[in-house]
Amino acid sequence: MGYPREQSIQQATEVFWLKGYLGTGMRDLQTALDKRPGSIYSAFGSKEGLYLEVLNHYTGVLHGQIMAVANSDTPLQQLREFLRFPLTVEDSAAHKIQCLIVKTQADWAELPEGVKSELQAALAHLREAFQAVILKARSTSELAADIPVERAAMWLQGQFIAMRTLATSVESPASLSWMVDKIVCDLCGEWAQ
Amino acid sequence: MGYPREQSIQQATEVFWLKGYLGTGMRDLQTALDKRPGSIYSAFGSKEGLYLEVLNHYTGVLHGQIMAVANSDTPLQQLREFLRFPLTVEDSAAHKIQCLIVKTQADWAELPEGVKSELQAALAHLREAFQAVILKARSTSELAADIPVERAAMWLQGQFIAMRTLATSVESPASLSWMVDKIVCDLCGEWAQ
DNA sequence: TATTAATTTGAACGATCGCTCAAATTTAAC
């Protein structure tokens, strides 16, 4: 049995997701991974190195979910389900409502340079996935042919951020599902050039 | 000359706004206020105490701005200007794009209990102001009579968060002004019950 | 000006931070 990288990354994701990059200490990670500092450092090099692997894995999963929406036959309907899902997590995992990327971005000014650039890349990567959703919905005529694709993709990312952020500050996230309908409705609505 | 509370609060606001609650150290504050630790502690009691005064002052200013929108004769037009303004800050003050409250909220899990509850209160207070804008716009018939007021207020707060967050991750915030138009457009659009 | 009260100073405390590395342990090779 070599070092369980995959498992460690998943356990570290939980901690970073809950406490953020700055808020997470190496001792939190040592506890969560059940590893002593030397093992973690020999496997990941530094706290930043571990975080970057976590961010990479997290972004990949999220990107995959959005691309699955884009690749479905009914992208707008799948988008609805994608947006609604995080509102249904149980209380014990409430931190999972907030997107890890957006959460980390809030600490922007204090982040190491390497984390900053990877964060920017992650945001851009996810925006590409949102753009694929728009394009697919346009091709299935669920969206008008003249929709401004890049703006709509960025707007969609913004709606994602808004909903996730609001959901973390409300006692019952599920009660925000009307917002999902509003988003899809507005996506199909007016896009004055 | 007594202790310059007002001035200290404004200087501390700058630091907390830039670096967040967790990211700001007492030594950052000592530098910014040009005061030694004892003075700060005798005036504000603790880092948390100083932050709470900063948050209170900040919330008051923002609430006042939104209420000014609500009290104008053309609330929707004023809302446009209110939303557009932060997109125009110069590069050197880029951190001012992001709302201090939303920024602090991202560190939720690590915040002292007192900060958490004040943050919740601040968000609710600002939502009341957004609600006043909706109500006023309805009374001037800029908005339909059957708009769901509470939902629209929360949605508007979400749009505010989305725009401010996106603006911090883009090279030219001013290029997002189309989003302001989209927000006002969507506010006037469909609100399926 | 002498005396008291209020404020400011800054060295330093204990706790925690990210991280190191010599030693102990486990694994692999023969």
Place this chain on the structure above:
DNA sequence: GTTAAATTTGAGCGATCGTTCAAATTAATA
């Protein structure tokens, strides 16, 4: 079974954290 290589261990490093408090300074009173 013996030896060499790879991995894990955990005490502890220097730095920084929020905070304290005796001493120095400034302001107020008589």
